[in-house]
Amino acid sequence: MREIYMDHSATTPVDRQVFEAMIPFLTHEYGNPSSVHTKGRAAKKALENAREQVAALINANPREIFFTSGGTEADNQAIVSYVNSNVKKGKHIITSAIEHHAVLDTCEHLHKNGFELTVLPVNSAGLVEPEVLKKALRPETTLVTIMHANNEIGTVQPIKELASIAHQAGAAFHTDAVQTIGKLPLDVEDLGIDMLSASSHKLYGPKGVGCLYIKKGVKLGNLLYGGPQENKMRAGTENIPGIVGFGQAAQLARERMDEISAYLNKLGGRLREGILASIPDTIVTGDLHHRVPGSVSVCFKFVEGESILLMLDSYGIMASSGSACTSGSLDPSHVLLAIGLPHEIAHGSLRLTLGKDNTEADVDFVLEVLPKIIGNLRQMSPLYSKGGSN
């Protein structure tokens, strides 16, 4: 059966060139970069080369890049280690209601352990309004953490403005850029951010590796103890094959970003317009102008997300949803509720996130199949026959 993968916000396939760059470090170049001998030095060289590749992607200095096990660890270190290192100034943290759980749960954990927490609401497009942040800041606020783009609805935040507002109040600014790194231009200097989390597997790199960018001069401690790796910021033998893959993926992303983004914007537009034209009672979620390229996020009234996913999967189409059944709880995703959708609409969510290998033919196939699926599920839905098409 034909396989159409449209869940690139969840993860991406490893690019062939990335895989090839990793092979030596999974085979004969197995050295530990802390070792003095030849193999150790080869690993160290590869590590530093990857650091330069990742730094170049976000216009950072390589010394400001610290490799981690992924986005979640980077978020944890940025938040936990920063606020714990700055309790003299205060114990107030600000975040937004639509953050990834790697940020939200971390902030909640700190909240339970004596920190004050403000969770900013977002507007119906999923944007944090700068005025709202301005009002929430206090003299004792040490950290503002707001994601660059949302993983479910694709909305891109006005990070530059939000960071500047945080700085005016003397707070540091962290952003989870897992969904945008390699997809949108990211210049840490220009954006004026203090810390940024990134993950390799969202940009055609391997899983299990990510990084935390820490601006020079920003002080924070460790999350993991046990060795001097990563300039004493992250203990543990470096995941060299993963890091090399991440570096290669970052370099490829830098070279191809403009071309791929333009392509995905076009392809995503075609998919979104096609869905809206062929399926009535569809609600587009997120911001249409400020969004991640290739991210299509909608809610279909009268049907439930998991059913849509399994029906799509039977045609070889792989997507995701923020419905309760897919969130592993009884409630739909916190993101869909935060943008003001009622539960019954949020249950009908579908997210199709396109990648560089998707084609127009893939989009057309989805547009051929999806209206049938939604139609069939609606025929089965007691809400549809009752509610009609209002």
Add this chain to the structure above:
Amino acid sequence: MYSEKVMDHFMNPRNVGSLKCADGVGEVGNPVCGDIMHIEIKVKDDIIEDVKFKTFGCAAAIATSSMVTEMVKGKTLEEAERITNRTVAEALDGLPPVKMHCSNLAADALHRAIKDYIARHRESAK
């Protein structure tokens, strides 16, 4: 995650729709929870002659609805009343634990339809 039987009943649900003149109608769940099951029955001489369902919900909700309609067709009301959410889940070779609670209400909908039938039947017998 789902058994083959669940997937079969989800992909090819039996008895979807509504009856022209239902003798009993039952509905459980609500749209906020993400599951609504609506069952209609046609009864003759205490036997469920026909049954149809409509369900809003996940694969488990649709599969349990489909399964319960298959289980009760041709059964007496007494036999139908003995069907429980658990026996429906068992007939589907089980459901994931998280679904046992929220999406396994089809037997409840059936029991409401039977109750509705009995109530109407008594009305007309008066």
